[in-house]
Amino acid sequence: MSKKILVIYTGGTIGMQASDSGYVAVPGFEQLLRNRLDNSHHALLPEFEVLEYEQLIDSANLRPDNWRQIASSISDNYARYDGFIVLHGTDTMAFTASALSFMLQGLGKPVILTGSQIPLSQLRNDALDNMITALLLAGESRPVNEVCVYFNGRLLRGNRASKVKATGLDAFDSPNFPWLGQVGIHIELHRQLLIQPAAEKFQIPEFDPAAVAILQIYPGMPATTAAAIINQPGVRAVIIQSYGVGNLPDADAELIAVLREAAAGGIQLLNLSRCLQAQVSQGAYACSAVLNEIGVISGGDMTLEAAFAKLHLLLATESDPQAMREQLQRSLAGEISLD
Template sequence: MKRRVLIIYSGGTIGMQPSEQGYVPMKGFHKLINKLFRARGLQHLPHYDIIECQQLIDSSNILPNDWTRLSHLLMQNWDEYDGFVLLHGTDTMAYTASMLSFMLQGMNKPVILTGSQIPMMEARSDGPENLITAVMLAGHYNIPEVCIFFANRLLRGNRSTKVKSAGFDAFDSPNFPWLGSIGINIEIQSQLLLKKRAPSHLAPTFNPDAVAVIQTFPGISAEILKAVVERPGVRGLVLQTYGAGNPPDANKDFIEVLAHASTSGVTILNITQCAYGSVSQGAYATGATLNRIGVIAGADLTLEAAFTKLHFLLSQNESIDAVRQGLILPLAGEMTV
């Protein structure tokens, strides 16, 4: 039997059209997809169906519970298809790919996110090539992961980050090799793929206020940090520090607020501001301060993976110790240990 792929259009630049206010998601985008595939005469594509989400999202407006909705949509159709392509806006694509990797742990089918930098209805759009290749990868290749496919590179979703606002090669995975390169030949690095496990689907309801992010900068005020960690509902903080995970430890008030938040039940995850490299908390005396007050070292997590992983673990209503233990262990290949 011919293999089957489900294309889910959730919004994003690939399906946008111009308006008086700028580009907005268009209804009926499935008609343009069908027209593209007919025009290309793509006999070698798998059979495909298209679902267009009723509420299309400009990805800069995505909310945590949109991830629950998308995961439910995938699982409702899981047994009927061999792979899935999720069309999504680029601004938060890496966040969605990361969260879906945690919600769909142990998955045994490809879920490939893609989109474009120019709408598909425009003459120079990168959308057609991204979409066609993503459908082929989802239908014909054994890739049991949530991935991002963009500009001829296949990336592990929870290792990806958007690195360019205008270039077609908008995504990269700075601390992990590409899973595949697509040129004349499609080359998949099978040895890098996650091993198949018993699949599980965990799609809780999220508290959108549960996780905050703050980046250190020269002269950062303890009052700024205090306003963030003491905001109602906050249970987790992603702290982006310098270099190998170093905070401004000479700022005693700042460290005191961090320590108080940690002892008060806020789980704090430390990641580096650097695109490449990892947190080595304690390599310098400044980082050792964070060890002392109970901050978790985030290894080489991207911001997107750190934010969504902390959100996901907190949503499981486990103890603080269980959340902290979960942060230091890879759930879906998102970090190097």
């Protein structure tokens, strides 16, 4: 039986056209796509329909409310389709993939995000291959039942993906987790890595865009800078981007005092490494031992995108601070490696 796929076009480079002010999102993507597919073996592709947003999103303008919009498009149409493709701009694709993985836990159908570095409207582009392969993956007879990013031959767990190149066609990678599959002459899926279907737990809450802030540690950073970020109105959680395996300047008593005060005031502090490949280990060096004392939570090997989206979801759905701390250190959708 042929699969039926819903393609959700949210905007992004894949559907843009050149203008005097640079590439801009324009309506009418479905017709452009079908015109391009007329020159390919489109009869071998699964049947698909396109849902194009009336207000297209340049992904640099993405806000947490857009996650809710996309998740609702999937949830509202979940019973009618066998899989979903979300066409999205590359700049914030990994944030959206992470958010969807937490909002749509227990998926029994594939949700694949893709896009391109060169618009489909251009003669030479990566858009058509990404689109065709995403359709084939979404229509697999043994479906990949999780949120993924497919880009340039790589199938990645959505909440493990990061954009690592601004102009290379291999824009995305999964620095702390193996690829779920690779596409060359053949499509090779590593099924032992896939999340197994479970009871569906779809949560599509209202988000407060001010709730999560990011504090990147750098040499000589004044404590007043950290305080200004942490004490912004509405901030309830802060991601600390520290050095190496979770280190920060413990000799800076004023900075430590700012973090201690924030934790005592109920702000959730989550420690991630600035390194692309890393596993936070608070206390491995003496300069990070104080974080355990303060109550800073180790983010393990989560990506910044996954941690940001996970905090937003938990702040929107969990009222018990201790339960939130516990869930931050658990794997909700394969986003963190556990010892």
